[in-house]
Amino acid sequence: MALIHYREIDGxxxxxxxxxxxxGALVLAGAAAAxxxxxxxxxxxxxxxxxxxxxxxxxxxxxxxAASGALNVASIASVFGRxxxxxxxxxxxxxxxxxxxxxxxxxxxxxxxPERLIEAMSYYNFKSIFAWNIILYTGFFAVVxxxxxxxxxxxxxxxxxxxxLAAFLWRLTLTTGTGSIFGFLVARDAYDSALYAxxxxxxxxxFGLAIFVLVLMAACHWTGRxxxxxxxxxxxxxLGVFVAAVLYFVLVYHLTxxxxxxxxxxxxFILLDGGxxxxxxxxxxxxxxxxxxxxxxxxxxxGKSRRAIALAALAVIAGGLAQIxxxxxxxxxxxxxxxxxxxxxxxxxxxxxxxxAPSLPEVVLGVGGVALALALTTFAxxxxxFLPTSLxxxxxxxxxxx
Numbered sequence: 422m423a424l425i426h427y428r429e430i431d432g433x434x435x436x437x438x439x440x441x442x443x444x445g446a447l448v449l450a451g452a453a454a455a456x457x458x459x460x461x462x463x464x465x466x467x468x469x470x471x472x473x474x475x476x477x478x479x480x481x482x483x484x485x486x487a488a489s490g491a492l493n494v495a496s497i498a499s500v501f502g503r504x505x506x507x508x509x510x511x512x513x514x515x516x517x518x519x520x521x522x523x524x525x526x527x528x529x530x531x532x533x534x535p536e537r538l539i540e541a542m543s544y545y546n547f548k549s550i551f552a553w554n555i556i557l558y559t560g561f562f563a564v565v566x567x568x569x570x571x572x573x574x575x576x577x578x579x580x581x582x583x584x585x586l587a588a589f590l591w592r593l594t595l596t597t598g599t600g601s602i603f604g605f606l607v608a609r610d611a612y613d614s615a616l617y618a619x620x621x622x623x624x625x626x627x628f629g630l631a632i633f634v635l636v637l638m639a640a641c642h643w644t645g646r647x648x649x650x651x652x653x654x655x656x657x658x659x660l661g662v663f664v665a666a667v668l669y670f671v672l673v674y675h676l677t678x679x680x681x682x683x684x685x686x687x688x689x690f691i692l693l694d695g696g697x698x699x700x701x702x703x704x705x706x707x708x709x710x711x712x713x714x715x716x717x718x719x720x721x722x723x724g725k726s727r728r729a730i731a732l733a734a735l736a737v738i739a740g741g742l743a744q745i746x747x748x749x750x751x752x753x754x755x756x757x758x759x760x761x762x763x764x765x766x767x768x769x770x771x772x773x774x775x776x777x778a779p780s781l782p783e784v785v786l787g788v789g790g791v792a793l794a795l796a797l798t799t800f801a802x803x804x805x806x807f808l809p810t811s812l813x814x815x816x817x818x819x820x821x822x823x
Contacts, residue, residue, distance in 0.1 A: 425508045425816065427806035430644045437643075437803075444796035451789015454782035455530035466783050471775035472753050476746075477531035480787030483628065483745045484524030484794060485558070485599060486621060489592040490629020490663075492517040492565065494656075496592075499568075499585025505655060508817055509637065510585075511807045514569045516633055516798055517592075521561060523794030527787055550601050557595040564591045573805075596625045603748065610687040611752030616677065620670040624741065627663035631737035634660060636798065638731055640808055649814035650725075657730045661718040664737060668711045671744075683758075690755050690774070691747065698751035701743045710740010750777055 430437075458466055468475040495513035498506040529535045545552045568584040571577045600621030606612040634656050641648040675692065678684040691702055717723050717733040724730075754775045802808055809816075 447792035488520035490625035527790035705743025
């Protein structure tokens, strides 16, 4: 492999400043939406006593899960010794930090009282998975920052592999903790499954790589840098494997629930009678997020088209958001079985499927978190050499011949 040279992007064009201005406007809009909800109270949103985690949580969890998966490219290079991915390791670490920052920003601003985060960071209940996740999220920033330092500082390059191994293990633990939030909520039939931990790990691989592919293609195209077919083909094939693995875990999860008699009602709700949730599951999650990307990525002709690869990555992201929406909001909408095998009616909506419609401030806050992650990535690419000057086949593939 030829020596890889890294250089900051110039960032002097009108397009660059227009992109930053657009992302900045979306971030400000998200902050304004958070202020509006905090100032007026959450009654101005679609959330209620039944649906306490709304659309902002969908964006937040998606970004947090994708942050772990975005680091996968760096892990493949450092931990598993795949030299072809080494030129992308810096960008992989940057995107992981930016996505986590965007996700946590949405999560904190959706609490209603963001200042109470200080209390959560000061007093820990180690029996709570939420307390553990605070440690995992903040630790992820530190571990990945050290990992990036080892890659940037030539004198520390010998420690890149152990730092990468630490980051790899930490991110697996982080995603396990995020999935366990739902797996440990045994009171809700839609959750209450140990499969959520491994399923969230493979979801992170899929979502994070899809975002990474789009950012890499856009960065190389807009800065005039060569992105070779060999590297892009490896990434798109890897994305296809992760998408198929997500579908596998979804299948196993629902087959497991169908085997358990007391989960039949919630399975019928999600798969058949859930209205918007059923539609999002089959059309959004399975068709758009699973079958369509696989068809595009592995088609003998379309699989070689860069537009088709980008479309497949976009479909994975759209399907991922639909999947998180069904998990978080669909899982809350289905009533909790307070008295199993009994019909429950009361004035407190017991036994009733909860209604929820996303409000504009919720959607704007979520989009603001995505914009924050992209803005941080764009700014970092200008001030530090995260991106190689060339990813041509001859530069990254030692077996390439002209």
